[in-house]
Amino acid sequence: MKKGLTVLLVVGLLFTISLNIFAQDDIELTIAGGAVGEELQLTQKAAEIFEEKHPGVSVEVLSTPDLANDRLGLYLQFLEAESPNVDVYQVDVIWPGDLAQHFLDLYEYGAEEVADEHFQAIVENNTVDGKLVAMPWFTDAGLLYYRQDLLDKYDLELPETWEELERAAKTIQTGERAAGNQDFWGFVWQGNAYEGLTCDALEWIHSNGGGTIVNSDKEITIYNEKAVAAVEMAGNWVGHISPPGVTGMAEEDARKVWEAGNAAFMRNWPYAYSLGNQEGKVIAGKYDVAPLPAGDSGNGSATLGGWNLAASKYSDNPKWAAKLALFMAGEEVQKLRATEGSFNPTIKDLYEDEDVLKANPFFGKLYDVFTNAVARPSTQTAPQYNQTSELFFQAVHNVLTGEEDADSALAYLELDLQDLLDYPIAD
Amino acid sequence: MSRNNSSDLAKEEQRLAYKLLIPAFLILIIIAIYPLGQVFYSSFTDREFASSKETSFIGLQNYDKLLSLTIKKLPAEIDEETGQKIINPDTGKVEYENPIRVLPRKPYLYRPLQEFNLFGNRYVIGSADTDFIKSLYNTLVFTIVSVLLETILGLGIALVVNSEFKGRGMMRAVMLVPWAVITVVSARMWEWMFEPSRIGLFNMLFEKIGLTEGNTAFLSMSEYQLPSLIAVDVWKTTPFMALLILAGLQLIPNELYEAAEVDGANKVKQFFNITLPLLKPSLAVALIFRTLDALRVFDVFQVMLAQKRYSMASYNYFQLISGRNMGMASAIGVIIFILIFVFALLYIKVLGVETE
Numbered sequence: 001m002k003k004g005l006t007v008l009l010v011v012g013l014l015f016t017i018s019l020n021i022f023a024q025d026d027i028e029l030t031i032a033g034g035a036v037g038e039e040l041q042l043t044q045k046a047a048e049i050f051e052e053k054h055p056g057v058s059v060e061v062l063s064t065p066d067l068a069n070d071r072l073g074l075y076l077q078f079l080e081a082e083s084p085n086v087d088v089y090q091v092d093v094i095w096p097g098d099l100a101q102h103f104l105d106l107y108e109y110g111a112e113e114v115a116d117e118h119f120q121a122i123v124e125n126n127t128v129d130g131k132l133v134a135m136p137w138f139t140d141a142g143l144l145y146y147r148q149d150l151l152d153k154y155d156l157e158l159p160e161t162w163e164e165l166e167r168a169a170k171t172i173q174t175g176e177r178a179a180g181n182q183d184f185w186g187f188v189w190q191g192n193a194y195e196g197l198t199c200d201a202l203e204w205i206h207s208n209g210g211g212t213i214v215n216s217d218k219e220i221t222i223y224n225e226k227a228v229a230a231v232e233m234a235g236n237w238v239g240h241i242s243p244p245g246v247t248g249m250a251e252e253d254a255r256k257v258w259e260a261g262n263a264a265f266m267r268n269w270p271y272a273y274s275l276g277n278q279e280g281k282v283i284a285g286k287y288d289v290a291p292l293p294a295g296d297s298g299n300g301s302a303t304l305g306g307w308n309l310a311a312s313k314y315s316d317n318p319k320w321a322a323k324l325a326l327f328m329a330g331e332e333v334q335k336l337r338a339t340e341g342s343f344n345p346t347i348k349d350l351y352e353d354e355d356v357l358k359a360n361p362f363f364g365k366l367y368d369v370f371t372n373a374v375a376r377p378s379t380q381t382a383p384q385y386n387q388t389s390e391l392f393f394q395a396v397h398n399v400l401t402g403e404e405d406a407d408s409a410l411a412y413l414e415l416d417l418q419d420l421l422d423y424p425i426a427d
Numbered sequence: 428m429s430r431n432n433s434s435d436l437a438k439e440e441q442r443l444a445y446k447l448l449i450p451a452f453l454i455l456i457i458i459a460i461y462p463l464g465q466v467f468y469s470s471f472t473d474r475e476f477a478s479s480k481e482t483s484f485i486g487l488q489n490y491d492k493l494l495s496l497t498i499k500k501l502p503a504e505i506d507e508e509t510g511q512k513i514i515n516p517d518t519g520k521v522e523y524e525n526p527i528r529v530l531p532r533k534p535y536l537y538r539p540l541q542e543f544n545l546f547g548n549r550y551v552i553g554s555a556d557t558d559f560i561k562s563l564y565n566t567l568v569f570t571i572v573s574v575l576l577e578t579i580l581g582l583g584i585a586l587v588v589n590s591e592f593k594g595r596g597m598m599r600a601v602m603l604v605p606w607a608v609i610t611v612v613s614a615r616m617w618e619w620m621f622e623p624s625r626i627g628l629f630n631m632l633f634e635k636i637g638l639t640e641g642n643t644a645f646l647s648m649s650e651y652q653l654p655s656l657i658a659v660d661v662w663k664t665t666p667f668m669a670l671l672i673l674a675g676l677q678l679i680p681n682e683l684y685e686a687a688e689v690d691g692a693n694k695v696k697q698f699f700n701i702t703l704p705l706l707k708p709s710l711a712v713a714l715i716f717r718t719l720d721a722l723r724v725f726d727v728f729q730v731m732l733a734q735k736r737y738s739m740a741s742y743n744y745f746q747l748i749s750g751r752n753m754g755m756a757s758a759i760g761v762i763i764f765i766l767i768f769v770f771a772l773l774y775i776k777v778l779g780v781e782t783e
Contacts, residue, residue, distance in 0.1 A: 069734070073748035080477035101479055182641075183624055193734040239642075245623020247647035248735070257624070383478075386749050390734070397735070401647055411527055412538060419536040 140305030581668030675709025
């Protein structure tokens, strides 16, 4: 019996070893990326270019869930198991602090030379204890999409404040419904209970002068009049200028309503720009983008988004994993993604590139929006950003669905955050 | 001499039996007992998921936080000038202090769960983890209502397909289709039907017959969330229930009905005096299966409601993934385990399913 077991073990071991030997000439890499809009196709395209350049290397693209929280869940399972199955991860701008221990220091793999070409703020965001744990891939900022044709039709100006937006949305909505489009709504955005709502709500609050939930001195600032007013304002949109279903909408849901021609305004990331202009879409050529409206602060605010590429420490081929991450974040691929998918490059020079500007005329015009975007409080609250954000979006979501009023929701949020983070409350 | 021999043989056989049991036992240890023990153990720690942070033993603190409840009396708001209770001019009711000022904040922050009136006083129930208590409530309501409906409908369907009619075999196969669809897929399908605009089937129908304006957000409004999920589950699992009950029905010998017929018992009497009592064992098995399944419901909640509303299992998932609180998540897992255990015992006692 014992002997049989030994034989079995030896055979099994030999089998595994021989498999490894045969696998050696072919390097297989896996990159885990998003599939929002055209993301997946573009990543596959870039992977093919990489395969052409390096014969004997094959790159597989693993498509991951659309919602950032779900994607994080998937990654954590790979990372907890120290799995070599994924070599390169596409990580949100809010994760590097939390996940740094699982990633390679890209400075050790030649990132030194290229890091300067990227936006400094993002490189800093991705640097943890002097290690560059992720390469900036594309940056994002919330934008206001508006239907130029409808503004003209109703003789309206592009709204610059939230109040103007509300009025314009109401006017267009009433008019379009009277004209027979019963499913028309004024303004669509991301109101589901998830990270996207944190981004949207931060924009309302920050533009209204209500701060950034937790300030950079690690004080909790969320419970203030301006913030309450901003959340209250959004709560009143639901069922008024925004569909009741907005409290279940993520980016792609909002885009669907928008591309069906059923919304006058949309808050979304830049990726929706080139998609709406594709041939055959009803809204092609009828819209443009602008900075988000301002509140009491006098300025509009856009939440900083964007994704980065990190090479896993548990990869079987760390050298190749880092190489793939650097290639994907390099100028060639970023340009491809900018021209074909309007993903904002993180390389400064590309904002002066003719082809990029031709495909995305708004890149030049909105350069300031991208460079001045408001970061979510992920550094101040690390490693508890996710819980902070969850408490925040749950509180806002309760207001949107009418379960709580804005004042008591934020009052509790303040106490909850104090309980979680142990930070003082700002005066 | 011979007796000695036989006992030797028996011992030898016994030893062989033990040896033969070893592989099965090993597998059981590896795949069941070890993980279970691990979960029990980590529920007493503050372990963080996918992190190298040092783990420390914190005893029952996770359970304490999850299950802590408190009841406090809410004082009425007093007008400082007159010393009278403030009456809300709109509703004509007494205004009470905001629970935030009454509920304790140490060692955990208590949030209001429910307010109620008793003997003219107003009280508030506070909980240290309202999400968990609510998820417990959601799961129980979901389980009780969906299993009840499934049993009734399943029984009806089983009785129908048990009777003689043309195309019965076909009917029995078709009946199983919803059950064969993967839950995540069917949840997505229903999600489309529940779309909050007229793209969705239900909104379109309700608008056509003039019930609503066609903009009902079934999955965002708290009053529609549980009914929607229960509808999905009933649609999906009734066939399974019907199948189990059908198997039970076929065990009942036809002679009994013939005898009852001769004795002059009508159909209703036959059902309550013959069918139901003889069906009890299979009904009990079906109920146990469904209840235990429903108690750990995850997929429907996760796909259709995500973080809007939790079941116990989906709250467990979010504690683990978003919160990365492995210790806390383990404690929730243990609570689900115990709850299911209690339900199983209860069923066995009440329905008298013995292992004979």
